[in-house]
Amino acid sequence: MEGKTILLGSGSFGAREGEKYLGLFGLEDKVTLADSELSNAVAALKNDQIDGFVTAGSYPALNVIEAAAISTTSLPVVAYTTSAMSDDTAYLLTKTFWEQRDDMSSAAAWWNGISPDMIANITDAHRLYQR
Secondary structure: OOOOEEEOOOOOHHHHHHHHHHHHOOOOOOOEEOOOOHHHHHHHHHOOOOOEEOOOOOOOOHHHHHHOOOOOOOOOOOOOOOOOOOHHHHHHHHHHHHHHHHHHHHHOHHHHHOOHHHHHHHHHHHHHHOO
16 A cells, blocks of 8 residues: 555544554555545546545445545454453344344445345454454
8 A cells, every 4th residue: 555645534533543553554644635525536546546445334325435446455343342241141132133233224225235144254353454
């Protein structure tokens, strides 16, 4: 990403996460931050005014779907706990989530985008965050 122009937006959770990850990867001074609103991100990306943008939101985020014709990436959102939680409680939370996922999908279609195949992404994201 060195030498690229990235749009973070301003004041949002996504902007704060973008700043954090630029720091984690040592890119703070190696990318140019675009001065524009996140609502302009897809048009700016398609017009080669920026090389990428950072956004955070529920799936399916419309700006990401609109930009999906271009290469995109994402980070999974995962709920973690500490070893202070009992195995029985952790099991109950996990079991309840998977049993209720289809019902939750009726109220918010983005829950349909979550599948057991995605569990493998959790360890990858955890390793990335540990850097």
